[in-house]
Amino acid sequence: MRSSGPFFTIAFAVALSVAALAPGAVTVARAETAQAAPSDNTTGAATPGNVASVDPNAAQQKGLAGKAIDKVREVAKSAGDILSRVPCRAPKGGAKTFGSLPHVAAKLADGKPVLIIAFGSSSTQGYGSTAPEYTYPNRLAAQLRRHYPGADITVLNRGKGGEDAPEMMKRLQTEVIDAKPDMVIWQVGTNAVLRNLDPAETAKLVEDGVGRIQAAGADLVLVDPQYSPAVNAKAENASRMVKLLGRVAELRHVGFFPRFEVMRDWHEGQSLPFESFVISDGLHMNDWGYACFAQLLGDDIIRSVGQIRLGINVPGNVQAYRPM
Structure with a gap:
């Protein structure tokens, strides 16, 4: 050995x-x-x-x-x-800037409970995982609790399969804002691509939702579509959606996790076959895919909180996660 x-x-x-x-x-x-x-x-x-x-x-x-x-x-x-942890590495170059998470950092510093809501569709709900504990929200919760063992951290799963921005906006108030979260992780855009919805219209809805979440006093991280065969079959729409969601994050000064680029690096940069991180439907992640996604997202959250606690905060007008 x-x-x-x-x-x-x-x-x-x-x-x-x-x-x-x-x-x-x-x-x-x-x-x-x-x-x-x-x-x-x-x-x-x-x-x-x-x-x-x-x-x-x-x-x-x-x-x-x-x-x-x-x-x-x-x-x-x-x-x-x-x-x-699973054997999983970030894309070469890593994140340039993930974004500022002042509400989460303040709660952890004060020893107060932290509430995170994972908002999205089936990949937030966990379709493709073999057990509830292997969904990305549960994986993320476990990682954050390991890192902050004295903290009271709750991650609520508010994913609902088949939805995108139009349906999510209808339940944004009751299932997200009314819960008074400290942070919202909003995964959006995949079903819009698959349903041939106008990426520009989706981006407008998302920007409106981002504004409402910010007004409620929560930190926010946007997560774009996954890189998978079903999404890649709509390559033009997928590319526009990824760019527009990144632009919304930049304009509204919120965190942005580039899942599309991260997963593309798994396949193209690290030579992993799709079947190693996507199930047979060509769309949803498997246990390893969810674990690596949650792990890299958790690393970025921990890094951002650590920078704030050390006084190395990101300027308020440069808070978007920059893809490689």
């Missing part, structure tokens, strides 16, 4: 961290034991003897041990995340 994989690296790091922790932890334990010895001062008042018995290095040693423990926990969390 090779020992150079990510699991070995993480396991080795955990071992090193534990080893580094041990001496400091022993010192702290001894110091705390000494301080816990019985005292003649039954009133609890300070006495010169008590002050003299305190190890002046105890606080420093305890701080070092605490940092070591935090490091072990961080490494363990990373190990757990690696073991839960």
